[in-house]
Amino acid sequence: MQKKGRREQVLLERTVIYTSAVAMDEQALLGLNPNADASFRQRALAYFEELKISQDAWQGCAEALAKGLYSDDHVKFFCFQVLEHQIKFKYPELTAGQHQLVRETLMTWLQAQLISVQPEKTFIRNKAAQVFALVFITEYLTKWPKFFFDILSVAGLNPRGVDLYLRILMAIDAEVVDRDIVHSSEETRRNTLIKDTMREQCIPNLVESWYQILHTYQHSNSELTCQCLEVVGAFVSWIDLNLIANERFVNMLLSHMSVEVLREEACDCLLEIINKGMDPVDKTKLVESLCQVLQTAGFFNIEQEEDVDFLARFSKLVNGMGQSLVISWTKLVKLGDMKNAQETLQAIQAKVPLMLQLLVHEDDDISLNIIGFCYDYLHVLKQLSVLTDQQKTNVEAIMLAVMKKLTYDDEYNFENEGEDEAMFVEYRKQLKLLLDRIAQVSPELLLEAVCRVFNATVQNWQSLPFMEVEVAIRLLYMLGEALPSTHGAHFSGDVTKATALQEMMRLLVNSGVSEYQHTSVTLEFFETVVRYDKYFIVEPQHIPNVLMAFLDHRGLRHTSPKVRSRTSYLFSRFVKSLHKFMNAYIEDILNRLQDLLELSPPENGLPALLTRDDQLFIFEAAGVLIVNSEYPAERKQALMRNLLAPLMDNFKILLNKLLGEQDEERQATLADCLNHAVGFASRTSKAFSNKQTVRQCGCSEVYLDCLRTFLPALSCHLQKEVLRSGIRTFLHRMIICLEEEVLPFIPTASEHMLKDCEAKDLQEFIPLINQITAKFKTQVSPFLQQIFMPLVQAIFEMLSRPAEENDQTAAMDKQMLRRSYFAFLQTVAGSGMNEVIGNQGVENIERIVFTIIQGAVDFPDPIAQKTCFIILSKLVELWGGKDGLVGFADFTYKHIVPACFMAPLKPTFDLSDAQTVLALSECAVTLKTIHLKRGPECIQYLQQEYLPSLQVAPEIIQEFCQALQQPDSKVFKNYLKVFFQRAKV
Structure with missing residues (x-):
């Protein structure tokens, strides 16, 4: 009687649940159709969100699935999605009766599939399997231990039931076993427990069911058989191998290997069995x-x-x-x-x-x-x-x-x-x-084989197909990495010690194979001569032949743009490596390159042989040849002028055209061309070094002329971003290459660059000023004092501009500008030019130092905070002593010391973050510097005034001051981290 009463109660509960289920919004469901218009689709989306948050509205979906109320596939899929959301995110909140409803809904739906006229679409079956799997991982260990037995009892060997059963197993594998899915430690523990329980309770039964399925359907239903083989392959990694690797199972799998529609899946299944971890002898x-x-x-x-x-x-x-x-x-x-x-x-x-x-x-x-x-x-x-x-x-x-x-x-x-x-x-x-x-x-074996193939092929290249010739040269190229010593040790000047590799290179450059009419062979030839550049040091007599190949129709003038482009880069590398051996051919090379170095104006309509990026490599190569030649300085200057004068002439013409141009697209084209002209000049300067400076080569005046030519473009209001970018890069190069003769150009350039600029312009301009400051130090002090406040005010104005709350780009630009500003102050303070800041007037100095303190404390940017503490310690070092800046000691105690405590106490100051720890380290240096400059007075202030004001316990104050007085700064840095970790608990 009791049992009967309980069953009636469950049925009653279920009836109440179903009848209380909220009726489905039929109008919203229309929006699930892919062809529905936007308003219906929007309504369907809103309805889904509504069902997700409702406590019981989802039950309408459960009822629809259990009773088969809808025939529309999209509605059925929608109902499963709603159910999936409930199980994933709301299951703990549901009542026991609602849990029962979910289980019974799924089982009722499963039973219905066995007798329905049409099988469900694959996407619905897959979604149903996912929902079953989610219920399984939630309930198997507690409320539904007979999960598999229940499903098997319904599915039996009915083909539709078997299909769903196998899909459910694969969905469970994805949730519980799949190693590609990252699980939390809690999920991993749960999954381990599920697998252990399955091994104890049901794995042998599951394996038996797989055998029966394979046996039943191997000749009649290849799709189900393949699905089952996939399941076996998925589960074999964690179940007892003897259940699968036995005579009856393996014999069946091997029989499947002979069936065309099954053998690929059978192969994969056998591979999973082989891959299972086990004892080496048994394996x-x-x-x-x-x-x-x-x-x-x-x-x-x-x-x-x-x-x-x-x-x-x-x-x-x-x-x-x-x-x-x-x-x-x-x-x-x-x-x-x-x-x-x-x-x-x-x-x-x-x-x-x-x-x-x-x-x-x-x-x-x-x-x-x-x-x-x-x-x-x-x-x-x-x-x-x-x-x-x-x-x-x-x-x-x-x-x-x-x-x-x-x-x-x-x-x-x-x-x-x-x-x-x-x-x-x-x-x-x-x-x-x-x-x-x-x-x-066996390096000897490899070298011998490559040598045999290479020699036979390259000696007969005219009569062989391209693929054989290409692969022969490719093998020679590959030896460079396969035998690492090939680059140097395999090339010897001693004829008696000439190696196989040396002989192959000689054959390569003398055979005429560079004339082969196929891009793959041509490219492989050039790649290989550049890889084995050391060979030409031993046999430099072959350099002219290779140079000609680079310069004529085989290389830079090849019919294929791909070959021309790659050859430009390889030519540059070849020249950089072997320029010492090219002195006799320099002028000839430069003459042959002349037409390739032209700045092709956009209006001539002729396609240039080389792209602008390719030309960069050629300009660099030309620069390397001139700078490293054995010519006297006057000749080097003449050659460099010949190289750069056409660029300057073209630049002036194009700039005038740009100033009078109305069409925006044409303006952009002209600006791009001007930018490349500047870029080409910049690239030639890369040839200079400490041994060969611009001044020693007599080329200073040529580059100063370039500056005089390019800088007027800064006052052009059209396309200013493009023009400024190129000229700024050129200035960076000139500051590196030229001496103080560059300095007169800096004020004018700076004035133009600070006009009508955005945050990004300022941010990119500051590194230029930092570079000048670091290189010329006191020489630029007057200029810096003059530009200092206008630059600072421009930065302040930019940072104070209002921006949209969600504008991430503007926020990032401001953060980067703030960092650049602090980097600028750090460079000035660190270059021993404290007078630059010191001469700005009391009000301005105070304002600047306040921004540094604000940067250290208020902005959650550890990179900027670190820089700010570096500046503060530098200022304390410069001005904080007994004979320092008047009033600075007072300022130190009132503002700098508190900053050293306020910043680390902020919730955003994350002591587990590496950058933040570096900022804290600089904060410790600042406090150490204050103590170094002020001595016992600093300790007294901390003990008697500041730390008590923070309600720090007397024994901690004592401990803090002792650590601060330690001569080893590392001790204090470590202590400070612990101090703030305790303070923030």
Whole structure:
């Protein structure tokens, strides 16, 4: 009677719940249709939000699912989404009756699927499976221990039931097992407990259900069979392997390997079994038994298999088996179990012929999937003291396979590289790793093989297809990294010691292969001569031939823009490396480059051979040749003027055009051209060094002329951002390269740059002033005193401008400007020019120092705070002593000391943040500096006035002052961190 009464009560509860469920908003549901108009879609969205926050309105969705009230797929999906939200975020708030309702809703819906006319769409089944999984992880350990038995009892072997059961298992795997999903420590504990409980209570039953499904549907329903194989593969990593790796299961999986529609999934499932962590001896036995069966069944006869998709999966399986054996071997060697290690090594060796077949397969995906095993096998060989003849043969076979697979195929599109081409480039990178590993196992073998292939190919390049020629040169190029000593040690001036590499380079540059009419060969030629630049130091007689290749139709004047662009960069590198050997050809080179260095004005309509970015490299190369030549200073100056005069002339013409131009698009084009002219001049200056300064080369006047030419553009109101940016960069270069002759240009430039500027302009201008200050120090003191307050006021005005509350860009610009301002003050104070600030008048000094204190305390920006404390300690050092600035000692006690306490006490001052700790470290330095300058007076002030005002306990005050007086500043820094950590608890 009791049981009957309880059941009636539950039914009554459920009836009450369903009847009290809020009716669905039919109008809102119309908006779920993808073709509905925007207003309906908006209403549906609002309705979803309403159901999410409602305590019981979701029950309408539960009722709709349980009773099948709607046939529209989008409405059903919507109902599951509402349910999903309740379970994810509101489940603890629901009553026991509502929990019961969720469970019964899902089971009722599941039962209905078995008898419905049409199966649900896949996206609905997947969403339902997710909801089941969410209920499972919430209730399995407490209220629903028979979760799987209940589902299995409903699903049975009904195909629709099985489909949903398998989808639910995969959804549970995603929630509980999937390692790609990051879980909190609490979720991880819960997931571990769920797996432990499942192992105890139901895993054998689940495994049995999988066997029955596979057995029942293997011939009649490939989709369900594949789903089931996926489930087995997912679960095998954490369940007892003996439940799966047994005769009946493995035999069934192997039988699936012979069924076309099942074998790819069967392959993946076997791979998951192989990948399961286990004892190395047991793993070897498992792999070997599986291999034996596969071999007997004929799966190792690769050449007879035409299905490349299956072979790609099979290749992964073989790769997994090989890598598992290598892991077992490594573990056994570490354990000192040499007997089993030797047996495992023999097992690895036995897989090599199959591995090689897959590696050389014409399909790159199949080859790529086996590379991991190849790499690990070579790693094993590297650790063996002596290689057998067979192992040496294997190494050679891998190497020949790599050489073959590096080759481009006919379909590779060099002019318009797409996804296929990108995949081949990545594949080549993996092959290169194999080549590097071969070099570690047997460098002599690699060098000999490359030499053989290279010589045979390059000697007959005219009669061979491009892909063979390209790969031969590519192999020579790859030796540079595979054999690290190649760059220097392999090139010797002694003819008797000429190496194989030296001979290959000689053949490369003398063979005429640079004339080959294919971009891939041309590029490989230039890449290789630049990689082996050290060769030309030994045999400089070949430099003219290579220079000509760079300068003519093979390089900078090639028909392909791609070749011209890459060659520009490589030419620059070649010149930088070997300019000492080019003195005899400098003027010839410069003459040949002349037309490439022209600043092509936008109106001539002719496409330039080189892009502006490519031209930068050529200008730099020209600069390097001139500066490092053996010419006297007058000749260097003449050559540099010849190089830069056309830029200056063009600049003046284009600037005049810009000033009179009305069309905005045309203005932008002209400004861009002007900017590049400045950029080209900047780039030539990179050639100078401490050994070859601008002054020593007699080029100062040329660059001063550039300054005179470029600076007037700062007063141009059109496109000012672009123009200022380029000229600012040029000024940075000139401050580095020129001496005090640059100084007269700075005031005018500064005046223009500070006109009509934005926060970003100011922020980018300040580093220029910092650079001048740091380099010229007292020489620029008068200029700094003059510009100091206008610059500071411009910054204050910019920082005080109101901005939109949510304007993140404006907020970031202000933060960066504030940092730049403090960096400026730090540079001035740190360059020993305290008079620059000291001569600004009492009112201005006070205002500036207040901004520093504000920066240290009020803004939650640890980078700026650190800078502010550095400035404060510097000012205390300069002005805080007995003979310092009048009134500064008073100011120190009233404002600087409190700042050192107020800043770290702020809630935003995060002592677990590395930048903030650096700011605190500078705060400690400031307090140490105050103590150093004021002595016992400082201690007395802290003991008797300031710290008591903060209600600090007397014993802590004593402790603080003792730490401050320690001679080792590190002791006080550490103490201060602890002091504020305690204060903030």
